[in-house]
Amino acid sequence: MRDPLTLLHEVFGFPGFRGVQEAVVARVMRGAGTLAVMPTGAGKSLCYQLPALARPGTAVIVSPLIALMHDQVRSAEAFGIRAAALTSADEDRAETMRRFRDGQLDLLYVAPERASGESFRSLLRATSLALFAIDEAHCVSEWGHDFRPDYRLLRPLLDAFPEVPRLALTATADRHTRADILEQLGLPQDGLIVAGFDRPNIRYMISPRDGLQGQLKTVLANQAGAGIVYAPTRDATERIAAQLAAGGRTVRAYHAGMDPGVRRRNQQDFVASEDMVMVATVAFGMGIDKPDVRFVAHAGLPKSIEGYYQETGRAGRDGEPAIAHLFWGAEDFARARKRLSEVDEARASGERARLSALAGLVETSECRRMVLLRYFGEDPRAPCGNCDNCLAPPATVDATEVARKLLSA
Ligand code: ADP
Ligand code: MG
Numbered sequence: 001m002r003d004p005l006t007l008l009h010e011v012f013g014f015p016g017f018r019g020v021q022e023a024v025v026a027r028v029m030r031g032a033g034t035l036a037v038m039p040t041g042a043g044k045s046l047c048y049q050l051p052a053l054a055r056p057g058t059a060v061i062v063s064p065l066i067a068l069m070h071d072q073v074r075s076a077e078a079f080g081i082r083a084a085a086l087t088s089a090d091e092d093r094a095e096t097m098r099r100f101r102d103g104q105l106d107l108l109y110v111a112p113e114r115a116s117g118e119s120f121r122s123l124l125r126a127t128s129l130a131l132f133a134i135d136e137a138h139c140v141s142e143w144g145h146d147f148r149p150d151y152r153l154l155r156p157l158l159d160a161f162p163e164v165p166r167l168a169l170t171a172t173a174d175r176h177t178r179a180d181i182l183e184q185l186g187l188p189q190d191g192l193i194v195a196g197f198d199r200p201n202i203r204y205m206i207s208p209r210d211g212l213q214g215q216l217k218t219v220l221a222n223q224a225g226a227g228i229v230y231a232p233t234r235d236a237t238e239r240i241a242a243q244l245a246a247g248g249r250t251v252r253a254y255h256a257g258m259d260p261g262v263r264r265r266n267q268q269d270f271v272a273s274e275d276m277v278m279v280a281t282v283a284f285g286m287g288i289d290k291p292d293v294r295f296v297a298h299a300g301l302p303k304s305i306e307g308y309y310q311e312t313g314r315a316g317r318d319g320e321p322a323i324a325h326l327f328w329g330a331e332d333f334a335r336a337r338k339r340l341s342e343v344d345e346a347r348a349s350g351e352r353a354r355l356s357a358l359a360g361l362v363e364t365s366e367c368r369r370m371v372l373l374r375y376f377g378e379d380p381r382a383p384c385g386n387c388d389n390c391l392a393p394p395a396t397v398d399a400t401e402v403a404r405k406l407l408s409a
Pocket of ligand 2: 044
């Protein structure tokens with residue numbers, strides 16, 4: 001085995017570990033099952049990339065989205081790491097399998113539905129494995145905000161290779177979800193490592209919608225730099241983008257229904273730009289490495305606090321000041337409640353809890369950051385001084401009363 005710190009310098013060119021990375025890597029190196037809960041941008045990929053290089057064999061990484069896998073492969077290859085994704089869409093599947101069997105891959109990405117199949121299991125027996133990494137591990141839990149039943153099928157695969165270390169990673173998991181991930185993936189109780197969640201450079205601003213178009217125009221007028229506006233639907237992204245474009249700033253739309261060529265170009269232009277505004281569905285941002293996003297604005301209620309944290313977390317990854325605006329309406333809660341009535345009870349209870357946590361965040365007259373951090377299990381000492389409630393006395397709560405009634409109806 002090779003020394004992780006040496007590899008950190010030589011392969012990645014980084015001066016040192018960040019935060020809990022060192023502890024996570026150390027556990028994986030000695031083969032201990034681990035759940036790493038680290039905010040977006042904290043450097044989760046390194047936690048499996050480094051042991052993959054340091055330990056003999058290939059690391060198998062389970063990832064929920066093809067686009068995410070391809071991003072990861074590209075960024076690993078940029079460091080000279082040998083990586084590939086095994087997806088049904090790839091023409092070079094046979095070649096990927098050959099490289100894997102011949103031990104020519106450091107990282108192999110695979111979707112959960114493929115990972116759990118018998119043919120994949122026999123493929124794994126053909127070579128030696130450095131570790132299993134389960135990315136976006138909250139998907140394994142019905143408590144999580146993005147439950148994926150296929151993640152439940154991973155356990156038999158992991159158990160078939162008991163000597164291979166397993167590392168679960170997620171940016172967002174509350175206490176329930178963490179406990180559930182440990183249980184579902186067969187990880188030891190003491191295997192939990194949680195990084196601090198605070199993003200002190202992000203200013204949180206939350207207010208009821210009151211002429212959304214005007215509110216967003218004010219945001220753009222006051223805020224230089226690149227920004228993302230999250231809209232609830234594909235139609236809304238196009239509509240809002242058209243409205244905002246009239247202001248002279250470059251504004252583009254991004255959603256999964258667009259022509260792939262246009263979408264890719266919009267994304268590339270955004271990453272390269274210093275002041276573009278992207279109006280997008282939440283599909284935008286995952287795997288996009290743009291450190292200087294100066295603001296994120298939600299045009300409607302996010303799906304959960306986890307979602308809010310993750311989406312606002314795309315602002316200010318360079319550590320410089322950034323602003324997160326959220327504009328919500330009582331009808332957002334009404335819509336969410338309707339969705340609740342359409343899912344089975346097992347999921348509805350988790351969703352109901354998430355919705356009332358969201359209501360708590362938008363309604364509070366307390367420091368937003370304290371509410372947010374407490375949700376993630378932290379115990380903040382004092383108001384942050386960098387959110388709307390800290391900076392100005394809270395506005396009247398008429399609109400939030402409506403939301404409260406809708407929730408409890
Ligand atoms: P996450 O998956 O947790 O959102 P990433 O793995 O994408 O985060 O890493 C975020 C950024 O931080 C990447 O550009 C990565 O290269 C960089 N990074 C990770 N670890 C370190 C480190 N120890 N020192 C410097 N930069 C790092
Ligand atoms: Mg990641």
